[in-house]
Amino acid sequence: MPQPPMSEVTKSRIREELLKGLSHEQIARKLKVSTGSVAKVKQAILPDLAAKKAVSADDVKRLLRKGPLGASEIAGALGCTEKAVRSLVSGMRKTGAFVMETIDGRYDLTSSDNLETRVHEIKGHRGDWTHHFGFVTDNHLCNKHSRLDVLRAAYEHFAEVGIKTVFNAGNWIDGEARFNKSELVTAPGMDKQLDYMIDNYPVRPGITTHYIAGDDHEGWYQQREGIEVGHYLQMRAEEQGRKDLRYLGYAEADIRLRFGTGEAVMRLVHPGGGSAYAISYTDQKRAESYQGGEKPHIELVGHYHKFNHGYPREIHTLQGGCTCDQTMFMRKKRLQAHVGFSTVKIKQDINGAVERFVVEWFPHFDRGYYEKRF
Numbered sequence: 608m609p610q611p612p613m614s615e616v617t618k619s620r621i622r623e624e625l626l627k628g629l630s631h632e633q634i635a636r637k638l639k640v641s642t643g644s645v646a647k648v649k650q651a652i653l654p655d656l657a658a659k660k661a662v663s664a665d666d667v668k669r670l671l672r673k674g675p676l677g678a679s680e681i682a683g684a685l686g687c688t689e690k691a692v693r694s695l696v697s698g699m700r701k702t703g704a705f706v707m708e709t710i711d712g713r714y715d716l717t718s719s720d721n722l723e724t725r726v727h728e729i730k731g732h733r734g735d736w737t738h739h740f741g742f743v744t745d746n747h748l749c750n751k752h753s754r755l756d757v758l759r760a761a762y763e764h765f766a767e768v769g770i771k772t773v774f775n776a777g778n779w780i781d782g783e784a785r786f787n788k789s790e791l792v793t794a795p796g797m798d799k800q801l802d803y804m805i806d807n808y809p810v811r812p813g814i815t816t817h818y819i820a821g822d823d824h825e826g827w828y829q830q831r832e833g834i835e836v837g838h839y840l841q842m843r844a845e846e847q848g849r850k851d852l853r854y855l856g857y858a859e860a861d862i863r864l865r866f867g868t869g870e871a872v873m874r875l876v877h878p879g880g881g882s883a884y885a886i887s888y889t890d891q892k893r894a895e896s897y898q899g900g901e902k903p904h905i906e907l908v909g910h911y912h913k914f915n916h917g918y919p920r921e922i923h924t925l926q927g928g929c930t931c932d933q934t935m936f937m938r939k940k941r942l943q944a945h946v947g948f949s950t951v952k953i954k955q956d957i958n959g960a961v962e963r964f965v966v967e968w969f970p971h972f973d974r975g976y977y978e979k980r981f
């Protein structure tokens with residue numbers, strides 16, 4: 608069937624996105640047009656694109672890999688203006704690239720190690736519970752063992768009980784490493800995994816998911832590509848019309864739960880290291896390691912794929928299990944997966960102190976259990 612001709616408005620929007628540097632696939636998804644239409648418009652503006660390509664963010668990155676440089680030095684090396692360099696660096700930062708300014712005003716590439724713990728704030732409500740939220744973690748999307756059915760069931764339940772806020776403690780995608788390649792359901796590349804997440808991670812009206820990035824799995828991309836992957840995911844999701852994914856920080860973030868005259872600090876954390884013999888041990892050791900004044904009141908913990916509620920040093924530590932069956936990596940290391948999700952209700956007193964803390968855990972079993980049920 609012959610296709611109707613493309614409108615001038617669509618052509619001009621495609622042109623704009625091409626000049627911004629978006630890929631064919633990204634533009635097709637964003638504007639809901641075919642990749643063929645994007646290719647047609649691209650043919651017409653090839654000279655413009657060639658002119659724009661003259662200096663790119665990759666050129667700046669390539670130079671900075673050798674060491675810190677001032678804007679004038681970069682401009683000199685690339686044959687462009689200092690203004691163009693500053694604008695490229697600002698664009699790189701917006702997409703989460705690690706470019707810092709040294710004390711003498713030069714640009715330098717930095718790494719995740721220089722990211723500070725970010726602090727956010729949520730106001731509590733009057734009534735029976737000051738806070739009521741959902742908690743999911745370690746989804747490992749893009750791995751064939753990921754349990755999207757469980758993740759969907761979680762958001763279904765959150766919507767049913769009126770939860771508006773969900774926390775995710777990292778490992779939302781599986782990332783790429785030598786040992787997980789045969790288990791991936793997406794083609795190689797960070798953008799492929801992030802787009803899979805944007806397409807498949809549950810979205811429910813009124814629910815916002817606040818997430819941190821783990822320093823493994825999605826974090827492998829961060830370490831390899833030199834960009835802040837959690838920030839980049841939010842930006843990419845927003846470009847594609849998803850406004851419900853909010854990035855809180857890398858590896859950990861603090862959320863001040865404000866109520867009355869005070870607050871309780873809740874830390875969302877994706878620690879490192881392997882599982883211990885006893886599930887609670889890692890939480891106990893982390894609680895012990897905090898210096899005076901650094902201790903939060905609540906911790907939502909990812910990484911271990913276990914469910915556990917502990918109270919070491921008067922910190923409510925909640926490990927959130929996972930929504931992924933045992934992977935080959937875990938089987939080799941003899942690690943069990945606690946598949947499921949949780950909801951949490953908190954009651955704070957007038958000074959913000961946590962006087963009641965209720966966790967509900969929703970366990971799920973392996974796929975076979977559900978397949979036999981029907």
Ligand SMILES: [Fe+2]
Pocket residue numbers: 745747778910911912
């Ligand atoms: Fe994980």
